[in-house]
Amino acid sequence: MLRGIANGLLQTIANQEASTSVATKCYEDRLYHLEQKVLHYEHTFNEPPEGYEVNDRKVTNFHIPVGGGLYQEAKWVHLNDDGTVSGYHSSQGPNERPYVIDLYAAPDYSIDLLLEPLLAWFQHMLTRPGGDFQILQEAVADTGDWGYAREIACYRMLNDEVTAVVVKIEEYQRDLDAAHAHLRSCESRLMLARAAERLTTLQNVPRKIGALCSGWKKTTRMPQGIHVCTAPLEDE
Numbered sequence: 001m002l003r004g005i006a007n008g009l010l011q012t013i014a015n016q017e018a019s020t021s022v023a024t025k026c027y028e029d030r031l032y033h034l035e036q037k038v039l040h041y042e043h044t045f046n047e048p049p050e051g052y053e054v055n056d057r058k059v060t061n062f063h064i065p066v067g068g069g070l071y072q073e074a075k076w077v078h079l080n081d082d083g084t085v086s087g088y089h090s091s092q093g094p095n096e097r098p099y100v101i102d103l104y105a106a107p108d109y110s111i112d113l114l115l116e117p118l119l120a121w122f123q124h125m126l127t128r129p130g131g132d133f134q135i136l137q138e139a140v141a142d143t144g145d146w147g148y149a150r151e152i153a154c155y156r157m158l159n160d161e162v163t164a165v166v167v168k169i170e171e172y173q174r175d176l177d178a179a180h181a182h183l184r185s186c187e188s189r190l191m192l193a194r195a196a197e198r199l200t201t202l203q204n205v206p207r208k209i210g211a212l213c214s215g216w217k218k219t220t221r222m223p224q225g226i227h228v229c230t231a232p233l234e235d236e
Helices: 002-046 120-127 131-142 146-194 197-202
Strands: 063-067 069-071 076-079 084-086 098-101
Touching: 120 131, 120 146, 131 146
Parallel strands: none
Antiparallel strands: 063 069, 076 084, 084 098
16 A cells, blocks of 8 residues: 555656646746847847948937837838838837838037028039039038938929929010911001901991900809900990
């Protein structure tokens, strides 16, 4: 009976040891996997996501909300083709969605001076064709400031658009002046031909809406496409 009790206790101890060994192995495996995940995330946060690079003052005004009214400066940034920049802060991983902002030049408040207009030589390099603008672009690129480079390119593009619009306006103005000149010539020929005096019998024809009139305008109260003659009506 004692031998049976002893064997039972030994079997219980052996079972407990086996169970403890299995549990310990499970905990060790779980701890190993957690350590691997930690190493993976540490590697992830220390290496830029694909296509990104460290924000070494490339975008100085890029702050990403992290909740509770707090922000973190973007650690990894990517320059997009549409004038925006994507970024991650230091606690994000590549599987999360990046934060995207419009790219502008950051204001510089380090110098307590009144703002002055752009200097003439700087505007000259911004707007002149050829090598001057290329030299300016290269110098700006050397600063490593993406917002600064973006504003330079944006100014150049907008200046070209304004120039193109001005050229069109000048062309339209020339066409308008030519049309006015032709109209005045036609009016002079009608005067020399005494056209009105030859048709004096028509001077008493009542003028009504839809008849010939000297002034027309579109009113906001009428449906689109309907015009009202503003010439005064004569009594029949």
